[in-house]
Amino acid sequence: MKYKLNRLNKKLVGFYGFAVILIFWQLAPVFNLIDTQFISTPSMIIEAAARIPVELLIHISTSVQRVLLGYFAAILTAVPLGILLGGWFPRANKFLNPLFQLFGQINAFSLFPLFILFFGTKELSKFFIIYWSCIWPILSMTTLGVKNVDPLLIKSAKSIGANKFIIFKDVILPGAARPIFSGLSVGASRGFLMIIAAEMLGSSAGLGWFINNSSQNNIVPRIYLGAVTIAILSYLFNYLIKNIESCIITWKEEASI
Numbered sequence: 001m002k003y004k005l006n007r008l009n010k011k012l013v014g015f016y017g018f019a020v021i022l023i024f025w026q027l028a029p030v031f032n033l034i035d036t037q038f039i040s041t042p043s044m045i046i047e048a049a050a051r052i053p054v055e056l057l058i059h060i061s062t063s064v065q066r067v068l069l070g071y072f073a074a075i076l077t078a079v080p081l082g083i084l085l086g087g088w089f090p091r092a093n094k095f096l097n098p099l100f101q102l103f104g105q106i107n108a109f110s111l112f113p114l115f116i117l118f119f120g121t122k123e124l125s126k127f128f129i130i131y132w133s134c135i136w137p138i139l140s141m142t143t144l145g146v147k148n149v150d151p152l153l154i155k156s157a158k159s160i161g162a163n164k165f166i167i168f169k170d171v172i173l174p175g176a177a178r179p180i181f182s183g184l185s186v187g188a189s190r191g192f193l194m195i196i197a198a199e200m201l202g203s204s205a206g207l208g209w210f211i212n213n214s215s216q217n218n219i220v221p222r223i224y225l226g227a228v229t230i231a232i233l234s235y236l237f238n239y240l241i242k243n244i245e246s247c248i249i250t251w252k253e254e255a256s257i
Contacts, residue, residue, distance in 0.1 A: 038220065070191060148179070
């Protein structure tokens with residue numbers, strides 16, 4: 001029984017600090033530490049969500065759909081390109097890497113005027129805002145992961161007669177998997193972060209529009225509701241990525257046993 005309690009305690013230790021913050025946040029107005037006119041408490045945010053459950057779900061589904069479209073398009077571009085640059089075209093990687101690093105430092109928010117100029121304020125501009133935000137960390141980490149695969153492993157595979165496909169499948173891809181998943185995680189976080197700003201442009205639905213509309217109408221609890229919902233969605237998506245990673249990548253743990 002004591003062993004089970006210790007295991008449960010280890011699993012929950014990461015939530016203790018979060019729970020303390022929530023309790024402090026909820027009780028702060030009682031001790032006049034915050035003004036609820038400007039900072040909504042967790043109970044006020046939950047109450048705001050309870051009043052508009054259907055509307056909130058519509059905004060959530062709209063935002064998630066937009067993020068996923070841009071995110072998966074970025075994956076389909078960045079992962080194959082990163083594998084090619086990191087493994088098969090190292091000279092091209094040396095030439096292009098500084099340019100890609102520069103692009104990665106340019107926040108999509110600063111490019112809003114250009115996105116609007118080329119794509120208008122409709123769905124296409126939102127798609128490219130998310131795409132731009134997601135592609136660079138995925139491309140960078142994929143290229144780095146493939147580039148840093150131990151050459152000795154590749155030589156060993158070649159020495160036993162493995163063809164290029166086998167080397168890619170059994171050596172390069174497993175060796176680069178963790179950096180690739182790290183890039184996927186960062187890309188997802190950036191996508192959910194930028195959707196707020198993207199949906200403030202010519203939208204009629206989505207959590208970004210919801211936050212902007214609540215701000216214009218001075219409905220403070222709904223502003224916090226939109227922000228908290230985005231944070232939760234980003235956390236859940238990254239949690240899903242980590243679980244997929246732990247299910248797929250087992251060879252390192254098996255090798256250490």
